[in-house]
Amino acid sequence: MLGAPMPSRGNLVLDCVRVIKLRVESGEWQQLLPGERRLATVLQVGRDTIRLALQELEREGLLGSAEAGSRRRIRSVATNHAASRTLRIGLLAHRRLEQLPQPLLLEIDRIRSTLADKGGSLELIAPPWYEQKNPANRLATLLDEEPCSAWILLRSSAAVQEWFMQRRIPCLIRGYPHPGISLPHLDVDxxxxxxxxxxxxxxxxxxxxxxxxxxxxxxxxxxxxxxxxxxxxxxxxxxxxxxxxxxxxxxxxxxxxxxxxxxxxxxxxxxxxxxxxxxxxxxxxxxxxxxxxxxxxxxxxxxxxxxxxxxxxxxTDPDAVAKLVTRRLERIVGGDPSPGGSPWISPEVVKGASLARLKPKP
CATH class of the missing domain: 3.40.50.2300 (Response regulator)
Incomplete structure (x- = not known):
């Protein structure tokens, strides 16, 4: 799961420290920090990295000491109201990050970087029930646990799209809308x-x-x-x-x-x-x-x-697509349920060498 915000690939320990601070200051995590396994999943890093980051946060006084079998207690911290208003985007996907096609991975990375530059963040969630016929109850629980400014729906079923549409939850379908769905969408034509x-x-x-x-x-x-x-x-x-x-x-x-x-x-x-x-x-x-x-x-x-x-x-150019996605998400979060622009992406032609004129039969 990509966290919100996400650590960069540089010094992971220090960046995890920064990210955890931001999410605590925004009020997302209160009183108790998620467990190590959950943090490792959310931030897409190893548990060893998480342990080192938690040790540093304990030295800085943000967290209480570790107790066997217990989650770390968050000590009193001033809420950063600016952080609470940051653009936090959730990405619902049918597969985990490492299983997605390379162009999509690049696109997601560009979206994450663009949001980070704007003080925002991206979180990738790939629940095993995402493609079930009746995901309504699980979706409701998920959105309660993971409050986001808006959502990207990747390879979403008709049931998922209809659930978001009926509840008027800000979202962008990264793909094709199903019949009867009137949500903003973006995909290759x-x-x-x-x-x-x-x-x-x-x-x-x-x-x-x-x-x-x-x-x-x-x-x-x-x-x-x-x-x-x-x-x-x-x-x-x-x-x-x-x-x-x-x-x-x-x-x-x-x-x-x-x-x-x-x-x-x-x-x-x-x-x-x-x-x-x-x-x-x-x-x-x-x-x-x-x-x-x-x-x-x-x-x-x-x-x-x-x-x-x-x-x-x-x-397709992942950079160009990421810019389109981010721009539309900003408008959606700003209250525009129908951001302008064509919903269709025109891909670049790769000439290649696998096509030839058909030779007439002798």
């Missing part, structure tokens, strides 16, 4: 991006493509599939290949797709991992990219830069 990818294939002579999609029913993936189908060109066909999230699952659907009478001449990956698996699996079967089949990904990640050939696709 997957529909337009996918249509552009299909258009590239069409201009290169491809008429049959396979779209690799994860089994999770994500609104952004649905939009991407619709974007490919939006290409209204005679003779263009696209089949959707649902994989289970594993390399063997991607290999299995590709094998099946290529065994039909008129196999696809191009593959559209909706995830960077799919593109990497497709490239290596095709190579293992003696199928050259782009000599025998073209490959494009709608979501590029830095690790793809190390593959040969470089995979063509689309990427």
């Amino acid at each position: 997957w529909r337009a991006t996918a249509r552009h990818a299909a258009g590239q294939l069409w201009r290169l002579g491809h008429r049959r493509a396979a779209i690799l999609v994860p089994a999770d029913p994500l609104k952004g993936v649905e939009a991407a599939v619709q974007g490919v189908k939006d290409l209204d060109e005679d003779g263009f066909e696209a089949t959707t290949q649902v994989e289970d999230g594993s390399p063997s699952g991607v290999a299995r659907v590709l094998s099946r797709a290529l065994q039909v009478k008129n196999p696809p001449t191009a593959i559209i990956a909706t995830r960077a991992r799919q593109a990497a698996t497709a490239l290596t699996w095709l190579a293992s079967k003696g199928i050259q990219v782009p000599g025998h089949i073209s490959l494009i990904t709608l979501a590029s990640e830095p690790f793809l830069d190390h593959l040969v050939p470089e995979i063509s696709g689309y990427r």
